[in-house]
Amino acid sequence: MKPIENGGPWLGPLGRDADVVVASRVRLARNLAGFPFTNRASTTQRREVVSMVRDRAQASAWGRMLGWVDMQACPPEQRTQMVERHLVSKQFAASDAPRAVGISADETLSVMVNEEDHLRIQAMYSGLRIDECFAAATAFDRGAESALDFAWHHRWGYLTACPTNVGCGIRVSVMLHLPALRLTSELDRVRRAAKDLHLALRGFHGEGSEPMGDFYQLSNQITLGIRDEEVVGELRDRIIPQVIRYERLARETYRSKAPAAARDRFIRAAALLTHSRLMPLDEAMKLLGRLRLGIASGLTEAIDSTLVHRLLLQVQPAHLGLARPDDPMETLEQQSAARATLLRDALAPLRASIG
Amino acid sequence: MKCDQCDKPAVVHETVITAGVQTTVHLCAEHAMVQMHHVPASAPIAELLAAHLTGQRTQPACGGCGMTLAEFRKHNLAGCSACFDALSPVIDQAIQRAQGGATAHCGRAPARRDDAEARQAYRARLLNDLEQAVAAERYEVAAQVRNALREVDGIAGQQA
Numbered sequence: 001m002k003p004i005e006n007g008g009p010w011l012g013p014l015g016r017d018a019d020v021v022v023a024s025r026v027r028l029a030r031n032l033a034g035f036p037f038t039n040r041a042s043t044t045q046r047r048e049v050v051s052m053v054r055d056r057a058q059a060s061a062w063g064r065m066l067g068w069v070d071m072q073a074c075p076p077e078q079r080t081q082m083v084e085r086h087l088v089s090k091q092f093a094a095s096d097a098p099r100a101v102g103i104s105a106d107e108t109l110s111v112m113v114n115e116e117d118h119l120r121i122q123a124m125y126s127g128l129r130i131d132e133c134f135a136a137a138t139a140f141d142r143g144a145e146s147a148l149d150f151a152w153h154h155r156w157g158y159l160t161a162c163p164t165n166v167g168c169g170i171r172v173s174v175m176l177h178l179p180a181l182r183l184t185s186e187l188d189r190v191r192r193a194a195k196d197l198h199l200a201l202r203g204f205h206g207e208g209s210e211p212m213g214d215f216y217q218l219s220n221q222i223t224l225g226i227r228d229e230e231v232v233g234e235l236r237d238r239i240i241p242q243v244i245r246y247e248r249l250a251r252e253t254y255r256s257k258a259p260a261a262a263r264d265r266f267i268r269a270a271a272l273l274t275h276s277r278l279m280p281l282d283e284a285m286k287l288l289g290r291l292r293l294g295i296a297s298g299l300t301e302a303i304d305s306t307l308v309h310r311l312l313l314q315v316q317p318a319h320l321g322l323a324r325p326d327d328p329m330e331t332l333e334q335q336s337a338a339r340a341t342l343l344r345d346a347l348a349p350l351r352a353s354i355g
Numbered sequence: 356m357k358c359d360q361c362d363k364p365a366v367v368h369e370t371v372i373t374a375g376v377q378t379t380v381h382l383c384a385e386h387a388m389v390q391m392h393h394v395p396a397s398a399p400i401a402e403l404l405a406a407h408l409t410g411q412r413t414q415p416a417c418g419g420c421g422m423t424l425a426e427f428r429k430h431n432l433a434g435c436s437a438c439f440d441a442l443s444p445v446i447d448q449a450i451q452r453a454q455g456g457a458t459a460h461c462g463r464a465p466a467r468r469d470d471a472e473a474r475q476a477y478r479a480r481l482l483n484d485l486e487q488a489v490a491a492e493r494y495e496v497a498a499q500v501r502n503a504l505r506e507v508d509g510i511a512g513q514q515a
Contacts, residue, residue, distance in 0.1 A: 033436060040420040040434035116432070145465045151436045154477035154507070156450065157460025159439060161432045163446070163453040167460045198455050224450065225457030225499065 010086070010175070011309050015127025018305060019296035020244045022175040022215065023126050025086070026133035026232070028141050029160045029169035030119040031151040037161040038097075038114045046098040046114050053113045053148065054100060062143020066102030066111060071095075080318035086124060088112055109136055117160050117169075119144070126309070130172060130236045134228070157224070167224030172235050175204075176243060179214040179293045180250035190243065198222045199239065204285075212282060213289030213312070218243065255297060266294030267354055274351035278333065279340040284315045291350075302353035311346055315339050358383035417441035458484075458496065459503035478507050 010023030031037055032052070035045055050070075057063025071079065071092070079093040087110045088101050099114035112120040121144075123136035144150075151159040158169040165171070181187045194201045198221045203211040218239070220231050255262050269290035273279075292308045294300055313319055320338055321329060329335045344351075358365045363383035370379045415421040419437025427433065427442055431449060439446060451458060459481075481504050488497035 031436070036420045036435040037433060039430070039432050040422065142466070150465050152465055153436065153439050153460075155459050155480070155503075156439055157462070157464070159433070159436050161434075163431065163433075163450040166450050167454065167457070168462055222455050222457065224454035225459060225461055225502075227462035229462075 010124060010126045011306065011313070012126035014305055015129060017128045017244055020176055020178070020247045021128040021240070022177055022309065023124060024128055024130045024133050025122060025124040025173045025175070026130065026137045027123075027171045027173070028119075028121040028137050028228075029117040029158070029165045029171075030121065030141065030144070031159055031161070032118045033149040033151045035118065038116060038118060039161055041114075043098060049118050050098055050100045050113050053111075053119060053144075054102065056147040057102060057111070057144070060143060060147055062140060062146070063102070063111075065104045066109070067105065068100055068102050071099045071101065077318050077321055081322060084313060084316040084318055087122075089115060089120075091115070092120075109140060111140065116162060117165070128174065128236075128240065130174065130232055130240075134172070134232045138228075164221065165223050167222075168226070168228040168231070170223055170228045170231050171219055172231055173217045173219035174235065174240050176216050176218055176240075176247070177214060177289065177292055177296075178216055178243075178247050179289055180254050181247050182214050183254055184250045186246065186250055190246065194218065197239065199235075213285035213287075213292075215285075215289065215312075251293070251297065262297065263299060265290055266297075266299045269294070270300070270347070270350050270354050273343050274347050274354075275344070276340045278336040279315075279343060280332075280336050281315060281317065281339070284339055284343065285312065288312055288315070300350065300353055302349045303347065307346065311343065314342060314346075356381050358386055360386045458499045459506070461502060461506045478504065481507065 015021075032049060035041060035049055038046065038049075041049065054068050057066055058068075069078075069082075071088075079088070082088045082101070083090050083093045085107065087103055087107060089112070092099065092101070092112050092115045097114065099112070101113065102111040104110070108124055110122050110124075112122070121137050121140050123133040123140075125132050153159050157167045160166050160169055178187060178190075181190055191201050200217075200219050200221050202217045202219070204213070204215045204217070218235075220235060223231070269287040273284075273287050273291065288308050288311055291303075292305055295303065295305050295308065314323060317335060320335060320342065321327075323342065324338055327334070327338055329338055356365045356368070357363070359381050361383060363385070365381035366384050367382045367387040368379065369382075370377060372378075414423060416424050416427075417434060417438045418441060420434035422434035422438050422442065424442065424445055427438070427445065427449075433439060433442070433446065481500055485497055485500045485504065488494070488500055
C-alpha cells in the first residue's frame with residue numbers, strides 16, 4: 001500500500017461546496033451469469049470468479065488500469081488500511097474466502113471481486129463530483145460487460161444477492177460534514193426526511209458504522225424502477241443541494257446567535273490537537289471535525305481542509321502503523337501517544353497562529 | 356364445562372341417541388380414555404400445518420443452487436440467478452418491500468443481451484399483470500406495469 005501522500009481518492013482538490021461535502025462515491029453491483037452468487041459459491045467457484053474477472057480485466061483496455069491485490073495473501077494491517085481508505089468494505093476485509101480487489105493507481109476506482117456480489121465496482125472522488133464517479137464506474141461496467149456475461153433478468157434487471165440492490169445495482173453516496181445540523185438538533189429531521197425519500201444517512205464508514213466527527217454518508221436506497229442516471233440526477237440536483245443549504249443555514253444561525261461560543265469551540269479543538277500528549281481515535285475525529293468547521297467559517301487561514309482530510313485518514317489505527325513502521329504500538333496508550341505526536345507535528349502552523 | 360365423572364375440564368362432548376332418547380356425555384381426557392372415546396390431539400390443525408410448512412421449508416426450492424425458502428427468509432439473500440424465478444412469489448415480495456413497492460427494472464440492459472424469447476415471455480407476464488391490476492382497480496400498480504411494458508418495447512425497438 002502506498003503512502004497516503006500519493007493516494008486516497010478523497011484527498012484530492014476540494015472543489016465546490018467543499019465547506020459541507022467531503023467526497024462522492026458511486027458503486028455498481030454486478031454478478032456473473034452461470035455462477036452461484038458469492039454466498040452459495042464453493043471455494044473453487046469463487047477462485048474461478050476471481051481469475052475470470054482479473055484475467056479479462058488485465059487483458060483489456062477497460063480494466064488494464066487496475067492493480068490486483070489477493071486478499072487471502074494480504075496481511076491484516078494492509079487489509080485494514082484499505083478499509084480506512086474506503087477502498088474495500090469491512091466485511092470484505094474480514095472474510096477468509098478467495099477474493100481480490102483491483103485498484104487503480106490514483107485509487108479513484110476499485111473493484112471488489114466476491115464481496116456480497118461477484119463485482120462491486122466503485123468510483124470515488126473528493127468533493128461533490130457524483131457525475132465523475134458515475135462516468136468512471138459506468139465506463140468500467142460497459143467495458144466489463146463486453147468480456148463478461150452479467151446476471152440479468154427481464155423483470156428485475158441486474159441481479160444481485162440482496163433484494164436491496166436489484167435493478168440498476170447503483171448506490172450513490174456523498175460524504176457530508178454536518179456539525180451545525182447536529183449542534184442545532186436538526187439532524188433527526190434530516191434523517192426522517194431522508195427516510196421518507198428512501199435515502200439512508202449513515203456513519204463515517206457507511207453501513208453499520210457510527211458517525212465520527214459529524215461526518216455522514218447520504219445514499220440512495222432504491223435501485224429498482226428507476227434509471228441509474230435518475231438516481232444520480234436526483235441526489236446531485238435536488239437532495240444534496242438542499243442538505244448543503246440546511247447545513248449552511250444552521251451554521252449561520254449558530255454563528256450569529258453565539259459568535260463567541262463558535263470561536264471558542266474552534267480554539268479549544270485547536271489547542272487540544274496541538275498540545276495533547278495522548279489522543280484517542282474518537283476524540284481526534286471529533287476535534288478534527290471542529291477544526292474543519294472552523295476553517296469553513298473563516299476562523300483560520302493557517303491550514304486548509306485538505307490537511308484535515310489527510311489527518312482524518314492518518315489518525316486511523318492501521319495508517320498510524322503505516323506512518324511509523326518501527327514503532328510497534330502494542331497498547332492503545334502507545335497508539336494514542338503516536339497519534340498525538342502526529343497531530344502536533346502536522347498542525348504546527350495552526351499552533352503558531354492561535355498563539 | 357366439567358367432566359361428568361370428576362372436576363377436571365371436559366374435552367370430549369358426545370351426543371348419543373339411544374332408542375329415540377338423546378343424552379350428552381362430557382368427559383375429561385382420562386375418563387374418555389377409560390370409556391374408549393377418541394381424544395382429540397391438543398392442536399391438530401396447527402401441528403399439521405407446521406409439519407407441512409417445515410417439509411416445504413427444508414425442500415430445496417431453487418434447482419440452481421439448492422436454496423430453500425427458509426434459508427432465503429433467514430438471510431434475505433438470493434443464491435443464484437435461478438432463485439429469482441424459483442423462489443417466486445416470496446422473492447418478488449421481498450424485492451418489492453426493499454424497493455419501496457417498485458415492480459420492475461427500467462433503464463439500461465447489458466449490451467450483449469439479446470434473448471428475444473425471454474423478453475416475449477416477460478412481456479406476456481406483464482400483460483397478464485396489467486389485466487389483473489386493472490380488474491382489481493389497483494391503478495398505481497397498473498401504471499407501473501404499463502411503464503415496464505414500455506421499457507420492454509423500448510429495448511426491443513432499440514435492438515431491432
